[in-house]
Amino acid sequence: MKTEYIILKETTLNNNCPECYSTDGMVLSFKQQRLISKLLVKTKSNVIESINCNKCENQIFPGQWTTDIERVYDYHKKTITRQSGSLRFTKLFYVLLFITIAIAAFAYIYFYRSDLLGI
Numbered sequence: 667m668k669t670e671y672i673i674l675k676e677t678t679l680n681n682n683c684p685e686c687y688s689t690d691g692m693v694l695s696f697k698q699q700r701l702i703s704k705l706l707v708k709t710k711s712n713v714i715e716s717i718n719c720n721k722c723e724n725q726i727f728p729g730q731w732t733t734d735i736e737r738v739y740d741y742h743k744k745t746i747t748r749q750s751g752s753l754r755f756t757k758l759f760y761v762l763l764f765i766t767i768a769i770a771a772f773a774y775i776y777f778y779r780s781d782l783l784g785i
């Protein structure tokens with residue numbers, strides 16, 4: 667199982683970083699998680715929000731946010747469109763499903779309707 671993130675929005679904030687006080691290092695991002703396995707792809711409906719500072723390389727947790735950061739966050743939160751949660755099957759799943767059905771159909775004919783095979 668592999669995890670990917672769908673980036674819904676990523677924006678640079680010009681607020682002061684609560685850690686290093688730089689004004690051009692913080693990046694606010696909204697992501698959704700997608701789990702990919704060989705047979706299915708699952709998109710989670712919840713949005714993961716985070717603020718990271720590229721200057722001091724800290725993650726800025728909501729408890730550290732200033733009211734200015736909260737205001738900018740609220741503004742951007744309204745602009746994102748999240749994808750609805752979904753579950754879909756991969757091509758491999760359908761191929762395996764088809765093979766299983768084909769084998770089952772063949773077995774059925776072989777054991778119960780062998781007259782159709784002419785044997």
Ligand SMILES: [Zn+2]
Nearest residue numbers: 683686719722
């Ligand atoms: Zn910083």
